Amino acid sequence: MKIAVKANVALAPLTTFEIGGAARHFCAITEEGQIPPALEFAERQQLPVFVLGGGSNVLVSDAGFPGLVLAIRIVGRQRSGSEVEVGAGENWDGFVAWCVQQDLAGLECLSGIPGSTGGTPIQNVGAYGQEVAETITAVRAWDRQAREFVELGRGDCRFAYRFSRFNGSDGGRYVVSSVRFALRPGGAPAVRYPDLQKRLGAAQPSLAQVRDTVLAVRRGKGMVIEAGGAPWGSAGSYFKNPVLTAEQYEALAHVADLPRGGHLPLFAGPDGQTKTSAAWLIEKAGFAKGFRPLVNGQPGPAGLSPQHTLALVNYGGARAADVFALQEEIQAAVEAKFGIRLQPEPIFVGPPPCG
Ligand SMILES: Cc1cc2nc3c(=O)[nH]c(=O)nc-3n(C[C@H](O)[C@H](O)[C@H](O)COP(=O)(O)OP(=O)(O)OC[C@H]3O[C@@H](n4cnc5c(N)ncnc54)[C@H](O)[C@@H]3O)c2cc1C
Known part of the structure; x- marks a missing residue:
């Protein structure tokens, strides 16, 4: 089956974060029969492969992806x-x-x-x-x-x-x-x-x-992407809500400024586990909605959404490295205060700081 492989395709416009470099090779898949020959192309050239859907849960490296991106466009x-x-x-x-x-x-x-x-x-x-x-x-x-x-x-x-x-x-x-x-x-x-x-x-x-x-x-909460909508890019919720063990729950309930029980937001998932709110932990660790680290004394290009603490956003011109630095700042602060390491939800694509 015929495939068309293009070179140096910009990935940022294909993601909702609008961040990242180019794919060295790129192939749009419109029929499932194109998947095997596209993968054979990558194998022949010993290229890594990344499968891209709508690009709404990825953070692409500033260096791009040094292999073949398969963009899945099979409809019906x-x-x-x-x-x-x-x-x-x-x-x-x-x-x-x-x-x-x-x-x-x-x-x-x-x-x-x-x-x-x-x-x-x-x-x-x-x-x-x-x-x-x-x-x-x-x-x-x-x-x-x-x-x-x-x-x-x-x-x-x-x-x-x-x-x-x-x-x-x-x-x-x-x-x-x-x-x-x-x-x-x-x-x-x-x-x-x-x-x-x-x-x-x-x-x-x-x-x-x-x-x-x-x-x-x-x-x-700024969680719908619409034409003429929010003037920033994001991947939605950036951190997963942490699933707590009984020991973590006990430890959390003992944190100095946390009244035991009641105020700790806990909710059960359909899988029967207990989770707490990552947004709540982030706020209590000192990050408010709209938080934006300064760069050269000016608000930087990456920050928290003004509408939702859990969404890290690209206010324009952010690099993956900016988002990654903010991720690490938040993770460190939450871990220092609550002993919980927040896990990012988006998939990192390409070489470090993403990948
Ligand atoms: C504003 C906003 C709100 C969001 N709200 C939610 C929410 O409420 N709940 C939620 O769960 N998520 C949410 N998300 C995250 C995201 O939309 C979902 O995870 C979505 O399902 C990702 O699909 P995608 O096609 O964009 O995948 P991509 O971002 O393109 O890829 C994500 C991962 O899936 C893999 N993948 C994609 N397609 C295929 C395929 N055909 N075969 C194999 N692997 C594939 C990729 O390789 C990658 O590992 C939100 C994102 C945004 C930007």
Whole structure:
């Protein structure tokens, strides 16, 4: 099958952070049959490979990527009863909007998340009490190890909070070409998140009302990417909410200015674990919304979003090194105060300081 490989393609405009250098080689994949020959091209030249979806969860190195970037642009969706198979390159939010229109329940709380459908199983995308692990029944992918297309069932994906085999031990092994979801035709929406429950009231809302409410809440936090929207780039939440062991919870509850119990924000994930809020830890460690380290006495190009402590943003002209320095400053302060090392959510692409 024919492939077109381009040289020196700028990656920054293909990411929501709008940061980073160029890909040495770049190949857009519009049909799954193009995946094996593109990988053979990289193998012949002994090039590293990076698979890019919508670029909404990556931080690309200022030096770019010294190998082949495969940009997954496979589109299309096929419905068969309650199941829908979706091309990995389909825009995620477009698919969620379509499901809501078709009265298919199961993804409504995941409205407004940027990126591709093929990107969603990688970190088990989740928001407002819902995760894709609940509805994904199979992931079709090229297995770079076995050199064949495989279909991985939900159990094979090893989903957990912001985790799957695709970003765990098997990171980089699979190139996802399509994802199958089992949805609930005419089903009730999931309204599990307190903020949503408060806004929607007691009556049973429609899927469309839940989608609109999620979008409104997200807009308030600067977490929706819209034309003419926020004048900064980001990868959404930069740090994962830490999952606490019983010992960490005890230690945290004893921190000097923290009243025991009550005030510590704890919430249970669908995987039965206890998490606390990374945004809360960051604020208590001394970083307010809009925090922007000075560079030569002027506000620098990287900082915290004025709308959400958890989003590190590019105010214009930031380099990966600026974001990385801010990440390390925050990690060190939170660790010094609470003994918890925050883990970044975006994937680092290319040589250090990203990679
Ligand atoms: C404003 C904003 C809000 C966000 N809100 C949320 C949120 O509420 N919840 C949440 O979970 N995330 C959120 N995110 C993060 C991000 O949108 C999701 O993680 C998204 O699913 C990433 O998909 P992508 O296609 O953009 O992946 P990319 O950023 O392109 O890639 C991310 C990772 O997935 C891999 N990957 C992508 N596509 C494929 C494929 N086809 N095959 C194999 N590997 C692939 C890449 O190699 C990389 O490792 C947000 C981001 C932004 C910018």
